[in-house]
Amino acid sequence: MENTHDFRSPAINLIGVGALKDLPLELMPYKLSKALIVTDKNIIRLGYVEIVEKILKDLFISYDIFDGILHPDCTISFVEDALTYFKKNLNILKKDYHFIISVGGGTNHDCAKGIAIVATNGGDIEDYEGYEKMTKPSLPVITINTTSGSGAEVSNVAIIKDESRKVKMTIADPKMMPIISVNDLRFMPSMPPEITASSGLDVLTHSIEGFVSTEASPVTDSLAIDAVKLVFGYLRRAYKNGNDLEAREKMMFANVMGGMVLNNAGLGYVHSMSHQLGGFYEEVHGSCNAILLPHVLEYNAVSIPEERILKISEAVGAKANNKQEAINKINHSIQNLSEDIGIPTHLSSIGINENDLELLSKNAEKDINSLVNPRKGTFVDIMNIFKAAM
Template sequence: MSNAFYIPSLNLMGAGCLADAVKTIESHGFQKALIVTDGVLNKMGAVNKLTTLLDEAQVAAVVYDETKPNPTIENVNDGLALLKEHGCDCVISFGGGSPHDCAKGIALLATNGGEIKDYEGVDVSIKPQLPLIAINTTAGTASEMTRFCIITDEARHIKMAIVDKNVTPIVSVNDPELMLAKPASLTAATGMDALTHAIEAFVSIAATPVTDASAIKAIEMIQANLREAVANGDNLEARDNMAYAQFMAGMAFNNASLGYVHAIAHQLGGFYDLPHGVCNAVLLPHVQQYNAQVAPARLTDVARAMGVDTTGMSDEQAADAGLDAIRQLSKDVSIPAGLEELGVKRDDFDVLAANALKDACGFTNPKQATHDEIIGILAAAL
């Protein structure tokens, strides 16, 4: 069996690398960029740092800042209309996973045409997207470097998973200076999203030695740095370490894919419009408890990466101890204890489970679940 490894061709890391990103944009000869971001980042003035540097490099820019936390088909269409109106030759996403995913949808349609729902699934598109430079402002989703694009279809109340090599940005940018002073709740949710990426990739049936190395290192760094990043948002070292950790988690899941945490979380996000990272954090220990039936040895490695001393423990005991460590980290960064706190209702389990089983992320889970088993996981997480 052959394995592919996907990653942007250039990945800029470290404090101050935003300036290097703009030099790279200039060197490509791009004339006019569509900047895809959200209203909060624009109002805060964060986008001004980028537009000032672009002005100095004589690269024109137009800003689309209406991306929702769970970006929609309408967001993609509106951004695309702005891109066409101004004749933009590249797209720059600026923010967290939401602007990156929205920008991927826009850039893909700019060259391939049609509607974004035409590309749901794996590698449906034919042409490379319009060049996309993804500038990250949160340490979590790794969308700045992946081939995953998640767009909400509001009419169907679902999140569409577009997994396509053609939505991979040409450049990813992780400047921790852009991550300073982000709210603690956002830092916690995105950090737990990254932990979920790493753990799901590590227990995935598509894992390879390369993704394993990335996943385990990511888990170790998140365990060591997330609490500090949440408690002290201006700690540049913690922010930088979390940026590297989420990037490595991205390397892992971009190539080994994910599992039922994401398959279920996508349904919760699409159905109730809930924050993705929080859904992942709540579901993570419950799905891994289910996976422990078939992957206790893998979860023992996860436990060690979470700082658990597994000496003298069986794999089953070590896996349980690792799940306790995950729960403790969630608690320490103030993640809600259960789905009920988020407004999830038992009456909706049936439709949530049915849709979760169709989500491409679940196909690489180490144990394939029945409809009733997914309902069982939801009930345990409630």
């Protein structure tokens, strides 16, 4: 029986202290001459965009800046606003934009990907919801990352909120994979504690969901388990002291590893459900993941081999003798970690209304992340998971 696994990531991933200094050398062979920088006003205020501008100037690459990302959820309106700006700022003396550089966290990277898709494929970003809906490669995208959580900088996935439907669309296609990603530790200490916490738990969820996904492979397994160990070893430290550079560096690597896991193994019901909470209630993605993860893991356990559950238990630092003991200890460890870094452990505490659960569950069932969940259920099963998390 055939059993193949693709592994995709940006062609070049620059990681570590001062990694951005290597970007000019990697950019030169592409012979690109005009860029659109996609970012937000806070990233500009921190001085990170200015560093990128200097690199482009030194390479004689012209550029414009779109800073219209106004909150931590990429929306259709952000993509549309950027595309309008994109068209207005074309220089008739030069060719159109050759590439896009996103500077910031996952929201900025997802917006850049959305712009890049429509720029070459036309239509509206909604046309590309789902898997492999593009007919042409997107504009080249370079992602310069400033957070440790979404993994968006190393994935060919974009999460974009459709405000009219109150859902988060998942758009996935290898033809929009960034060509270069940059994770430079110098940008990480600026993350406030609450973003450090929620993004770190997003990394944890990517890693555990990817490890139990039906598309997991030995390659993604190794990345996932080591990322879980790093999260449990260093997230508390990074949260308590943002200037703890060792903890920041470890979480930076965990983020890259978790991003590669999600991109190649997929996720599952946690993300299918969390996307609905983010779309309908505008709740913080990583926090929703952390609340849901123990309950989805409990539901999935019957379909996950005991050996894999025991490996997760060992990775979180809890030895167990059997599957159920391991599940209990994993879930207890996740909830303890959440409490230690100020993340809620129940949906009711963030204002989720039980009357909305049927609609949320039906939408979650349709989310493409549900396709690789290890246990196949119905929207009623998903609704019961929501209720258990209340």
